[in-house]
Amino acid sequence: MSRRPTPVLLATALLSVGLAGCSAAPAPTARPAAPPEPPKATTPAPRVPAGTAPGKTFAVGVRQVKLNRDGDRPLPVTVWYPARGGAGGGPERGADVADGRFPVVMFSHGLNGRPDDYAELLTRWAAGGFVVAAPTFPHTSRGADGNVLDVLNQPADVSYALDKVLALDGRAGDPLRGRLATDRVAAAGHSAGGVTTIGLFTAGRDERLDAGVVFAGTALGVGTAFAGAAAPQLFVHGEADEVVDYAAGKAVYDAVPWPKAMLSLPKGDHGRALLSDGAALRVVSDTTLEFLRWTLYGDAAARDRLPADAARGNLATLDDHL
Template sequence: MRPRRTPALLTAALLSVGLVGCSGEPAPAGRDARATPPATVKPTTPAPRVPEGHAPTGSFAVGVRELKLNRDGDRPLPVTVWYPARGAAGGDPERSAPAAAGRFPVVMFSHGLGGRPDDYASLLNRWATAGFVVAAPAFPHTRRGADGNVLDVLNQPADVSYALTRVLALDGAAGDPLRGRLATDRVAAAGHSAGGVTTIGLFTASRDDRLDAGVVFAGTGLGVGTAFAGAAAPQLFVHGEADEVVDYAAGKAVYDAVPWPKAMLSLTKGDHGRALLTDGAALRVVADTTVEFLRWTLYGDAAAKTRLPTEARRNNLATLDDRL
């Protein structure tokens, strides 16, 4: 994509402090950024394009591997892949474990500024044990230990699309452990903070038509816009109302612009990253809500859609604006 200079600079100004926000440090006290009351009008846009079906009812063991990718020869993209594996569920992910039988939807996950895929292992393992293959690139300039060039966030949607192509190709690769195990026509994108910007970009300026759904954690449209394009792809936004890095109102503004079925999970005391990284109770709410959303959008499981509001409101840690 070709970024315009002004939005890029605005993105830099907003995300340049993202190291603290993505690290899971407690949030400072801030003003109440509570949104307006949820709308009750249901959208008239088309339903998800995934045919009706059923998600797996049990849990899987989890395998993990890494792909060494490089886009255009100068953008190294090591990709960590978590996937359903054979064996008993509940243990730690096993490196290069044999894949479980079945075909599993794919979720591409983008980390935040100064982060790495492993920072989100608790959440991503939860998705894999529920029956999803999760592929998470470590971006060349915004991962921990890189140069921290925040402007490079605007190149990351193309990185994700490239990595997605390579991941989906494993389904037909002779001898690959994931051969015949990927539901290549059922794909979502998700991301946190700068990775949330990346994810929004995949549905706006850099629309990837292979994507059926999106999950945006603490994201903003600065630099990538809010001109959502292409076929209807339901979106779930997750944002802390006390977010000290990406203001809650900024995330809500992008959510409001989504023309498709959508929902927004608002963590009433949530900061920028702790609910994904260190806060056990909030992480459970986020994990279970996102699993039900992915079961509905990628498996076509209508029962998961009906369970989603209950998971979102458990323990009164969050509210849900449900326009699905």
């Protein structure tokens, strides 16, 4: 695949994507034949020191950070974070940050979406001990002009937002001062946000990233030339995806040269497992949370729990090369 196909090709693939929420899925399509099994990855992973993720569930706070890249790309960022107080309930705006230093996950929404569409999933990550920062993109969010080609600018948006979020750790008076593990960072995203996330490991490689989580993503426009230091990847894709074909996501996954796994949902469509399907969302959130605990906290026990979480309820299968 070329690194940057024509804009017409990218537009054709993504113009129909309304990724904030999808209707009922069509009947599953046949799953493509699996390629020969690659050997288990030998690159040491994760690259963070071995450690233990928090054993508790945190209350969750939420805040907004207003950013603007180059003066003409407004990027308001919603930040969910571990908070003081009893766990459970919805995120509390402006809640006091919990004690500790927490890894950062940058999340990219899909076309015609907004960060709040994914609040259920991102709140669970924050409750598990992560600061989750999600930009609202200037042209592909709901209510914007819908310029699909602007997806190609979004990896740079995420890197810029990451600069500013990490800087909060040293900003006098900021609630997140001294609370960010600035050397432990992952990127994640759904559909057009999955394209954005893949781009952060290929054409727009951000070397600060230790891991990636790609939901219903494709490499169209950003390529599969994964570059830089090894960064484990977890792909999540519905086999009945009516927007981004399962085979397209699997092809990107197959191209990843690093430790990797793919969570496949045989009855999953383009967005339900992230947005509305309770049982599938639990499988997806638990599996991704264990992956983040392993890659950003160095928690080997979380890595060992990952296959069991993926198998719960027989809703998904896991291709595991971590």
